[in-house]
Amino acid sequence: MLDHAPNLTQLPNRPGVGFKPQHFDALMRDPGPVAWIEIHAENYMGAGGRPLAQLHALSERFAISVHGVGLSIGGEGPLDRDHLARLKHLLSWLNPASFSEHLAWSTHETGYFNDLLPLPYTEATLARVCAHIDQVQETLGRQILLENPSNYLAFAESTIPEVTFLAEIANRTGCGLLLDVNNVYVSACNQQSEPHAYLDAFPLEQVGELHLGGHDEDRDDQGARLLIDSHGAPVVDPVWALYDHVIAAGGPKPVLIEWDTDVPDWPELRAEAERAEAHMGALAQAL
Amino acid sequence: MGQAAFITAALDASQPNPKGLVAPDGSPAGKRFDVYRNNIAVSLTEALETGFPVVCKLVGEAFFKAMAGVFLRAHPPSSPVLARYGDALPGFLESFPPAASLPYLPDIARLELAMRRAYHAADPAPFDPQILAELPPERLMRAVLYLADGVQVIASPYPIHSIWRANSEADAPPPGREAECVLITRPGFDPVATPVFAATAAFVRALTEGKTLEMALTAAQNADPEFDLTATLGLLLSQQALTGLTERSDHE
Structure with a gap:
C-alpha cells in the first residue's frame, strides 16, 4: 500500500465540487485543490453505462459524497420504499464517505415534483421528519447529514425556529447536519433576518459538510429583494464572509462548491475551490 | 394547510x-x-x-x-x-x-427514449462469436440468443431515422419519404441508431421477445424472403448487441 494513498473513507476538511460529466477528463487530469466530489444520487440509478463507469473511476481517486434530492424526507406520506431501495443499492455498491439529504419534500401521491418544497416547523412535522430519518438511517445502515433549506416564504403555523428544529432532529435521530451557507444567506435576506444570529445558534459540532453556491436575485410584491437558490453563479462576497465566520467558529470542514446550472468550464469551478481552500489557509495562519 | x-x-x-x-x-x-x-x-x-x-x-x-x-x-x-x-x-x-x-413526432420521441434507455442500460457481458460458428446449424436454430440490455428496434411508417439524423448531425442528408426501421444498440458508452430493413427489425424484435433463432428467422423471412441472417448476426456482433446463447432442451 502506498504511504501517500489518501483516505477515501471520509470527507477531508478540504474543498470538493459537485461533479458534472463534462468536467470528467479535466478533473482527473487537473483537480487542483479538489479532494472530494459530490454526486446527486438520482443521476446514478441506471443499470450501467458511462455514468456508473465515470463514478467508479472517480471513486478510486476521490472521496465521494452522495447527495440525495428525491427522498422527500419532509413528505406527509410514507417514504417511497422503491426509491429507498435504489438508494441502498447505490450506496452498497459505492460505499461513499458521506450521504446527505434535505429538510424538504418533493413527492406527493400524484408524483415527484423535482423541487425542494418547504414544510412548517411544528411539533407534528418534527416528529414526522424524525420518523422518516430513523427509517432512512436504519435502512441504509449509516448516519445521514440533513441540509438546511433556502426559504422564500414562511408558514404562519410554524412554532419552532428553523435552527432549533434542525438541532432537535439531530438530537433525536443521531443524524448529522449539512450547513449550506448560501442557503443561510438566501433565507436571511428573504426573511429579513440576521444570518450571523442563525449561524451562531447552529450546532456546528454536528456539521459534517458545508455547501457554498451562487444564487439569482428577484423582487417580491413589495419590491423587497428576493434571492433564489439557483446554483448558477459564483459565490458572492457576503457568503464568503459568512463562510469565514463558520470556519472561525467551528474549524475547517469539508466544503463543497455547488454549481448546477449554467455550469462553467473546469478552470472557473476549480478557481472557486481554490478560493475556498485559501479561506481555510488564511484562517489557519490567523490562529 | x-x-x-x-x-x-x-x-x-x-x-x-x-x-x-x-x-x-x-x-x-x-x-x-x-x-x-x-x-x-x-x-x-x-x-x-x-x-x-x-x-x-x-x-x-x-x-x-x-x-x-x-x-x-x-x-x-x-x-x-x-x-x-x-x-x-x-x-x-x-x-x-x-x-x-x-405525425412522425411520437415515433421520434420513441427513438429518443430508446437512445436514453440504452445510455443507462447495463453493460453487456462479453460474448465469444465462436460459439455461433461451432454449434451445429440445427442446434443453433433451436437456441435462444440473448441481446444486450438496451437493444431495441423501432418500426415506423415515417422516415424517422433520417429525420432524427438530419436534426442531430451537421452534415446529414435531408430526410426522404420512405418508412424506416431503426435498431438501437450501445457498443461502448454511446448509443447508436442504425437504419435497418423491416425484416431485420422483425428478427431483432423476435429475439428481444425471447424467441428461438429459428422463430426469429421465420419472422424475418415473412417480412422479406431475401433476409440475410449472416449479415444481421454480423451487425449485432459488431454492435456488441449479443451477450449469450442458451440451447433449448428438446422437451420444451
Missing part, C-alpha cells in the same frame, strides 16, 4: 396561493409562492428538453415549452429518477392536437 393543497396550487397558476404562507411582515406570500411554481415547471421542462432534443428542435423551443407545461401537469414524474422521465410523451403527442401536423 396540507401538501396536497400546496402542490395543487403550485401546478395551477390560476388557483389562489394556499392559505397560511406568509412574507416576513406576516402579509400573504404573494409572488414568493411563484418561486415554487416556477422551479417545478422549469426544472421538469428542462428535464424533458434534455431527454428529447430532436423533438424540441422539430417543434421549436417556444412550442416545446408550452407542450411540456401541459405534459408535466398531466404526467408528472412517477419517481425521482428523471433519466426515466418521459415514457408517456409519445402517447401524449399522439393525442395532442397542436402537434397533429407532425
Whole structure:
C-alpha cells in the first residue's frame, strides 16, 4: 500500500465540487485543490453505462459524497420504499464517505415534483421528519447529514425556529447536519433576518459538510429583494464572509462548491475551490 | 394547510396561493409562492428538453415549452429518477392536437427514449462469436440468443431515422419519404441508431421477445424472403448487441 494513498473513507476538511460529466477528463487530469466530489444520487440509478463507469473511476481517486434530492424526507406520506431501495443499492455498491439529504419534500401521491418544497416547523412535522430519518438511517445502515433549506416564504403555523428544529432532529435521530451557507444567506435576506444570529445558534459540532453556491436575485410584491437558490453563479462576497465566520467558529470542514446550472468550464469551478481552500489557509495562519 | 393543497396550487397558476404562507411582515406570500411554481415547471421542462432534443428542435423551443407545461401537469414524474422521465410523451403527442401536423413526432420521441434507455442500460457481458460458428446449424436454430440490455428496434411508417439524423448531425442528408426501421444498440458508452430493413427489425424484435433463432428467422423471412441472417448476426456482433446463447432442451 502506498504511504501517500489518501483516505477515501471520509470527507477531508478540504474543498470538493459537485461533479458534472463534462468536467470528467479535466478533473482527473487537473483537480487542483479538489479532494472530494459530490454526486446527486438520482443521476446514478441506471443499470450501467458511462455514468456508473465515470463514478467508479472517480471513486478510486476521490472521496465521494452522495447527495440525495428525491427522498422527500419532509413528505406527509410514507417514504417511497422503491426509491429507498435504489438508494441502498447505490450506496452498497459505492460505499461513499458521506450521504446527505434535505429538510424538504418533493413527492406527493400524484408524483415527484423535482423541487425542494418547504414544510412548517411544528411539533407534528418534527416528529414526522424524525420518523422518516430513523427509517432512512436504519435502512441504509449509516448516519445521514440533513441540509438546511433556502426559504422564500414562511408558514404562519410554524412554532419552532428553523435552527432549533434542525438541532432537535439531530438530537433525536443521531443524524448529522449539512450547513449550506448560501442557503443561510438566501433565507436571511428573504426573511429579513440576521444570518450571523442563525449561524451562531447552529450546532456546528454536528456539521459534517458545508455547501457554498451562487444564487439569482428577484423582487417580491413589495419590491423587497428576493434571492433564489439557483446554483448558477459564483459565490458572492457576503457568503464568503459568512463562510469565514463558520470556519472561525467551528474549524475547517469539508466544503463543497455547488454549481448546477449554467455550469462553467473546469478552470472557473476549480478557481472557486481554490478560493475556498485559501479561506481555510488564511484562517489557519490567523490562529 | 396540507401538501396536497400546496402542490395543487403550485401546478395551477390560476388557483389562489394556499392559505397560511406568509412574507416576513406576516402579509400573504404573494409572488414568493411563484418561486415554487416556477422551479417545478422549469426544472421538469428542462428535464424533458434534455431527454428529447430532436423533438424540441422539430417543434421549436417556444412550442416545446408550452407542450411540456401541459405534459408535466398531466404526467408528472412517477419517481425521482428523471433519466426515466418521459415514457408517456409519445402517447401524449399522439393525442395532442397542436402537434397533429407532425405525425412522425411520437415515433421520434420513441427513438429518443430508446437512445436514453440504452445510455443507462447495463453493460453487456462479453460474448465469444465462436460459439455461433461451432454449434451445429440445427442446434443453433433451436437456441435462444440473448441481446444486450438496451437493444431495441423501432418500426415506423415515417422516415424517422433520417429525420432524427438530419436534426442531430451537421452534415446529414435531408430526410426522404420512405418508412424506416431503426435498431438501437450501445457498443461502448454511446448509443447508436442504425437504419435497418423491416425484416431485420422483425428478427431483432423476435429475439428481444425471447424467441428461438429459428422463430426469429421465420419472422424475418415473412417480412422479406431475401433476409440475410449472416449479415444481421454480423451487425449485432459488431454492435456488441449479443451477450449469450442458451440451447433449448428438446422437451420444451
